[in-house]
Amino acid sequence: MNALTRDEFDALLQGAAGVLKTKANVIAIPGEAILGIEAVARCCAGPGRRFLNLVTGPYGRDFGLWLREGGAEVFDLETPYDETASPEAVAAAIRAFEPDALSYVYAEAVTGGANPAEAIQRLAREAGVMTIIDAVSSVGADPFSMDEWGVDIASLGLQKALLGSNGISFVAMSNQALQWMRQNPRAPKHSILSLPELYDAQREAVPMALSVLEAREALRAFEAIETMGGVDALTKRHQAMAALVRREARALGYELYQKDESTCTALNTTLLRPDTLAGRAFRGEGIVTPGNGALSEVLLRVNHYGDHCTEADAVRALETLKSLL
Numbered sequence: 329m330n331a332l333t334r335d336e337f338d339a340l341l342q343g344a345a346g347v348l349k350t351k352a353n354v355i356a357i358p359g360e361a362i363l364g365i366e367a368v369a370r371c372c373a374g375p376g377r378r379f380l381n382l383v384t385g386p387y388g389r390d391f392g393l394w395l396r397e398g399g400a401e402v403f404d405l406e407t408p409y410d411e412t413a414s415p416e417a418v419a420a421a422i423r424a425f426e427p428d429a430l431s432y433v434y435a436e437a438v439t440g441g442a443n444p445a446e447a448i449q450r451l452a453r454e455a456g457v458m459t460i461i462d463a464v465s466s467v468g469a470d471p472f473s474m475d476e477w478g479v480d481i482a483s484l485g486l487q488k489a490l491l492g493s494n495g496i497s498f499v500a501m502s503n504q505a506l507q508w509m510r511q512n513p514r515a516p517k518h519s520i521l522s523l524p525e526l527y528d529a530q531r532e533a534v535p536m537a538l539s540v541l542e543a544r545e546a547l548r549a550f551e552a553i554e555t556m557g558g559v560d561a562l563t564k565r566h567q568a569m570a571a572l573v574r575r576e577a578r579a580l581g582y583e584l585y586q587k588d589e590s591t592c593t594a595l596n597t598t599l600l601r602p603d604t605l606a607g608r609a610f611r612g613e614g615i616v617t618p619g620n621g622a623l624s625e626v627l628l629r630v631n632h633y634g635d636h637c638t639e640a641d642a643v644r645a646l647e648t649l650k651s652l653l
């Protein structure tokens with residue numbers, strides 16, 4: 329297979345910048361999004377650095393663990409998984425803890441909840457706090473605007489709403505965030521987890537570590553998004569699908585897992601698992617799956633995202649849901 333050209337690589341970074349709506353520094357991560365997310369935590373965390381970390385699901389919890397391992401002072405603002413962080417609670421925690429940075433997951437596919445990111449960003453900007461977002465499960469399904477919202481660091485994957493695969497992911501960083509990582513004596517050095525090193529290397533040359541197959545697949549995904557009218561059109565499509573599935577599932581008698589419908593992500597829909605023989609025995613069918621881990625006994629996920637954001641998928645999913653009652 330031919331090596332990736334500089335033009336292809338530049339188009340790849342531009343594709344990621346386009347869906348994030350940013351002019352910030354974008355780097356390609358040679359691996360699944362979790363690699364970039366861990367790299368962000370390791371590059372930012374150090375003694376004397378204070379983080380307010382929102383925990384609304386498992387990914388937020390893991391991020392806090394990595395920050396602590398790096399010697400940072402971390403205050404976890406935890407919410408039950410069937411709720412998301414309230415802007416009031418975040419504002420109070422910023423005042424009380426005075427963090428250098430605020431980290432959170434925008435939408436968690438595991439819970440079906442989306443934090444009120446736009447409102448949270450406004451609070452962080454006012455307080456002069458840097459912001460770090462795991463946007464893997466949101467971009468393409470929930471509105472996101474990195475520069476307009478003043479996000480400093482955003483992690484991106486393509487395997488959720490963005491019609492792509494999980495072999496390459498991206499991290500976008502403001503100049504200030506990149507500086508902050510460079511100044512951190514505890515950041516990884518000579519390491520695939522060093523984002524400043526990846527940034528410098530990728531300005532020089534097309535990275536060897538990047539899978540050519542996955543890179544071309546990502547380019548195809550970005551082109552597909554363009555063809556359908558861009559990331560806003562894709563977001564609208566997910567929002568319409570989520571509204572339809574929520575409405576029809578409720579009409580069948582289901583209850584949403586998230587307590588407040590306004591905090592549901594448009595990526596997928598989480599529903600309380602019916603306490604029936606079929607509900608308890610359910611192991612998954614099509615885009616309907618049991619919850620992850622301990623949530624398998626609590627909720628069902630309808631994963632109507634990416635290539636499965638179609639009416640045919642919705643119809644089939646609703647038939648599955650009906651059969652479990």
Ligand SMILES: *Cc1c(COP(=O)(O)O)cnc(C)c1O
Nearest residue numbers: 361362437438464465485488620
């Ligand atoms: C959503 C997500 C996955 C996949 O999780 P599923 O529960 O299989 O949907 C993997 N990695 C990251 C970083 C994610 O956000």
